[in-house]
Amino acid sequence: MMRADAVRNRRLLMDAAAAEFAENGMDVSITRIATRAGIGKGTVFRHFDTKEQLLAEIFSDRLEELVTAGLRLAESDDPAGALFEFMTIGTEIQARDRSFCQAAAALSRSESAVHTSRERLADVAETLVANAQRAGAIRDDITGLDIVLLLSAASQAVLSISEDAPGLWRRYLAMVFDGLRTRSAHPLPVPAPTRAQFTG
Amino acid sequence: MMRADAVRNRRLLMDAAAAEFAENGMDVSITRIATRAGIGKGTVFRHFDTKEQLLAEIFSDRLEELVTAGLRLAESDDPAGALFEFMTIGTEIQARDRSFCQAAAALSRSESAVHTSRERLADVAETLVANAQRAGAIRDDITGLDIVLLLSAASQAVLSISEDAPGLWRRYLAMVFDGLRTRSAHPLPVPAPTRAQFTG
DNA sequence: GGACAACCGGACCGCTCGGTCATGTTCTGA
């Protein structure tokens, strides 16, 4: 059982780290995070052996947040709308968090918590896609992994001007989604990625 | 007039820096670049006052490469095909170069050479879009700036698995392009970015 | 061929980073 002050400090730390990572990317220093949390630097390393572990925990939380939303949307009776909202939520998370994409590239292979969250995300995306395809709204030649990868497309497109144009990602997400519709479909030049490629 | 050895070393330096930045992103150390070029670290700072300047020069070269291709394609008699090839070239450059997107976000405002190259890129994209729209192939509610921003979408989408799946970006570029076609058009929720937002 | 400017190189500087550790403090259970 953790002591009460340890629980409180861990909470402060997680919040501060999440905020710093979101605002400034995953290269913010531990010192800065500790200061923002109002705790000492050493305390950070009491809760997490390494900076990478801290980042992984936060990143994995974000992924689970999206998984949860996806599971709820999978029950919707408007499959196309559900898929679109899933993509909206996922893109918004990334648009708000500068560390998200960096974290995805940096530690998807090393941290097992992240690994399983990514699997769960792929699963729920697969369900949402299958539902939308069954309803005839979405082209048949795309997969759940396609959707997961496309989650970063719109937010990254606007990354260089995101401060001056918040919300612009919605414009490109709409364009991307237009490309996913059944009647937009043209043959794709490359097969979908395999689960093994995604998993790493 | 530069001395012959200085010219040769500058060439070696540029090539090595471009390769390192492309392979490892813009955070590679000057020491590493110098070693790869087979020159001393001090020599790097003889040619460029700061690391940022070196990065800017290379980044701006890449942009001009794309501008040149765009100008050629603007003369094509297949406007839709020209736009698609423009996007293909731009996306491929980014897919091959890990520093590209970082550089775009980091120094588009500070370095004037980059600034003007970005303007030229926006101009040529505007022309290509206008041509394709006049031909009726591309939806009317998008702009050249949209295209420039979308250049990063596909390459960034696959960034986390790009080593395991080279060329996968072509799949998502095709999807994005499908979303740009006239008959895919659904109303967009957000207006296009202004030139001022893009310029910074 | 010689003089001199241009150029090269790597030891060096100040700084920041992630991570450690000894010391002092605070909570908790009996």
Place this chain on the structure above:
DNA sequence: TCAGAACATGACCGAGCGGTCCGGTTGTCC
């Protein structure tokens, strides 16, 4: 209430960074 375990802290460490500088080297021009 109090012993002792759990926890917090910030000075400290080695490594690596961008950038500087000066003694030695090399190309160039008369």
